[in-house]
Amino acid sequence: xxxxxxYFQVHQPxxxxxxxxxxxxxxxxxxxxxKNREVALKVAGKCYLPMNTLLLKLIxxxxxxxKVAFSISGTALDQFERYTPEVLESFKALAxxxxxxFLSETYYHSLSFIYHRKEFDEQVALHRKxxxxxxxxxxxxxxxxxxxxxxxLANHLQDMGYSAVLAEGADHxxxxxxxxxxxxxxxxxxxxxxxxxxxxxxxxxxxFSNKSWEEHxxxxxxxxxxxxxxxxxxxVVNLFMDYETFGEHQWEDTGIFRFMELLPEAVLRHPDNDFxxxxxxxxxxxxxxxxxxxxxxxxxxxxxxxxxxxxxxMQHTAIKELYGLREAVYASGDEQLIADWRKxxxxxxxYYMCTKWFSDGDVHKYFNPYESPYEGYIAFMNxxxxxxLRVNRQREPRxxxxxxxxxxxxxRTDGERRSEHQQIHQHP
Amino acid sequence: xxxxKGPDYFIEAAKKVLDIDPNVKFVxxxxxxxxxxxxxxxxxxxxxxKVIFPGFVDREQGDRLYRMADVFVMPSxxxxxxxxxxxxxxxxxxxxxxxxxxxxxxxxxxxKVDFWDINDLAxxxxxxxxxxxxxxxxxxxGTYEVQGFNWDRVASEVEGLxxxxxxxx
Numbered sequence: 001x002x003x004x005x006x007y008f009q010v011h012q013p014x015x016x017x018x019x020x021x022x023x024x025x026x027x028x029x030x031x032x033x034x035k036n037r038e039v040a041l042k043v044a045g046k047c048y049l050p051m052n053t054l055l056l057k058l059i060x061x062x063x064x065x066x067k068v069a070f071s072i073s074g075t076a077l078d079q080f081e082r083y084t085p086e087v088l089e090s091f092k093a094l095a096x097x098x099x100x101x102f103l104s105e106t107y108y109h110s111l112s113f114i115y116h117r118k119e120f121d122e123q124v125a126l127h128r129k130x131x132x133x134x135x136x137x138x139x140x141x142x143x144x145x146x147x148x149x150x151x152x153l154a155n156h157l158q159d160m161g162y163s164a165v166l167a168e169g170a171d172h173x174x175x176x177x178x179x180x181x182x183x184x185x186x187x188x189x190x191x192x193x194x195x196x197x198x199x200x201x202x203x204x205x206x207x208f209s210n211k212s213w214e215e216h217x218x219x220x221x222x223x224x225x226x227x228x229x230x231x232x233x234x235x236v237v238n239l240f241m242d243y244e245t246f247g248e249h250q251w252e253d254t255g256i257f258r259f260m261e262l263l264p265e266a267v268l269r270h271p272d273n274d275f276x277x278x279x280x281x282x283x284x285x286x287x288x289x290x291x292x293x294x295x296x297x298x299x300x301x302x303x304x305x306x307x308x309x310x311x312x313x314m315q316h317t318a319i320k321e322l323y324g325l326r327e328a329v330y331a332s333g334d335e336q337l338i339a340d341w342r343k344x345x346x347x348x349x350x351y352y353m354c355t356k357w358f359s360d361g362d363v364h365k366y367f368n369p370y371e372s373p374y375e376g377y378i379a380f381m382n383x384x385x386x387x388x389l390r391v392n393r394q395r396e397p398r399x400x401x402x403x404x405x406x407x408x409x410x411x412r413t414d415g416e417r418r419s420e421h422q423q424i425h426q427h428p
Numbered sequence: 429x430x431x432x433k434g435p436d437y438f439i440e441a442a443k444k445v446l447d448i449d450p451n452v453k454f455v456x457x458x459x460x461x462x463x464x465x466x467x468x469x470x471x472x473x474x475x476x477x478k479v480i481f482p483g484f485v486d487r488e489q490g491d492r493l494y495r496m497a498d499v500f501v502m503p504s505x506x507x508x509x510x511x512x513x514x515x516x517x518x519x520x521x522x523x524x525x526x527x528x529x530x531x532x533x534x535x536x537x538x539x540k541v542d543f544w545d546i547n548d549l550a551x552x553x554x555x556x557x558x559x560x561x562x563x564x565x566x567x568x569x570g571t572y573e574v575q576g577f578n579w580d581r582v583a584s585e586v587e588g589l590x591x592x593x594x595x596x597x
Contacts, residue, residue, distance in 0.1 A: 378555040
């Protein structure tokens with residue numbers, strides 16, 4: 001028996017505008033509404049709407065035998081609601097078919113698990129609430145931002161009551177083992193790991209239209225032959241990819257929609273095959289082994305690690321300072337301030353600061369609204385300075401000098417804060 | 429110090445930087461027909477004591493200035509290539525260049541601005557001075573990047589092109 005398990009990631013960050021040093025203290029509008037709206041409308045037209053229509057058609061055509069799962073970030077849901085409500089409606093229509101599972105993630109698509117466990121729990125709870133409200137589902141399966149995973153996460157999710165978690169089937173994690181079985185983590189025997197079959201996933205997500213790929217053009221027949229090869233040698237083929245693959249990364253004229261339209265029928269032609277959602281997979285199969293994932297693994301780049309978000313000093317400083325401001329921001333009780341801070345936790349802001357130009361630079365550049373990682377860092381740090389100023393205004397009405405350590409000023413007692421302030425003045 | 433080097437934009441940006449951080453000093457090195465006008469403009473903006481005009485500097489003095497500076501700016505309105513930012517980066521100084529310079533197309537680890545956008549120029553000068561991590565990354569990557577630029581490499585690339593086009597391997 002081979003189950004095919006599709007999971008699509010839907011995410012849009014709230015991009016920052018080019019926030020300048022002259023905006024600090026004068027303008028606390030951080031997010032580029034025009035740009036965010038433009039992207040949402042563009043991707044809705046090219047991907048979300050046509051692909052949701054196609055999936056609805058396929059679910060209807062195959063009478064419950066074709067199933068998929070989505071993980072939709074809260075920042076994406078918020079933007080659909082604001083800019084393209086018809087996208088939200090079409091996801092609700094998919095939810096009503098009973099053939100679509102919605103997964104759990106952090107509301108802000110953040111790296112909070114790595115930096116602040118309490119913040120992580122809160123963002124997960126916010127997301128669960130939103131999914132329940134919109135789609136009437138209580139997620140049982142978790143997927144962390146960019147499939148970031150390790151033993152500790154498995155343990156934490158087990159405590160939270162999840163039945164399964166998605167992760168990257170990275171070579172250095174699996175070794176000789178196959179991603180087409182379920183596993184458990186050494187720290188968490190009761191939670192099942194669904195591992196991405198990165199080869200078969202990336203054949204669609206990355207290589208589909210690559211003319212220099214030896215398998216190009218990828219036909220449905222050829223692809224199903226590869227899927228069938230797992231029969232007798234695995235329980236499930238996990239095809240995890242960005243939803244924007246369809247129509248946005250792979251344009252319509254590459255034939256990607258046609259490919260997806262014909263795929264379910266070709267998969268189901270083999271009597272041993274079916275489609276299952278992640279929680280159905282977890283309910284259907286038993287783990288065959290235990291994995292020990294001490295270091296974080298992700299689905300990004302060639303290295304499958306955290307270096308896309310935390311690979312250089314700017315990324316580390318920015319995220320450390322952001323989380324350093326958290327307690328003061330929450331203590332302010334200012335809802336707008338808290339909302340702004342949370343939107344800054346989205347992993348994309350740190351991704352934009354990545355300087356790994358040479359191996360993965362092209363992919364990074366494609367997604368980057370800034371001309372360089374330095375621009376991304378400057379805008380982000382300027383925003384943090386304004387954020388610190390807003391927190392501080394509630395304590396003392398005084399302007400602070402620009403600093404790369406806004407959190408240090410806020411978290412001290414009043415006396416210490418003053419002396420730090422003077423120090424910065426003396427050594428700018 | 430001529431129109432196409434954009435020194436007047438630099439002076440305007442300096443005023444904006446000083447509005448935020450009065451401890452910054454600016455050095456405008458070189459000579460040219462705009463020099464008197466620039467000195468007057470700095471004075472009329474009230475920043476005459478913050479902008480230093482050393483006049484002509486030779487190579488050795490130039491290198492010393494690069495090393496003393498926390499950030500180097502080339503705000504050229506028009507510059508077919510622009511070799512000075514490479515000299516500054518070679519000395520380990522974070523560099524800001526105008527997008528209108530030819531060198532802007534080949535450098536990755538420099539900050540870039542439109543020459544007319546004095547707010548953005550001031551923003552980036554302040555960022556490079558205030559954010560030490562940014563300063564460090566620009567310095568480290570920039571020094572490394574600029575070591576890849578040398579006449580031997582260019583010469584061998586040109587030679588290779590001649591061979592290729594001439595059909596002579």
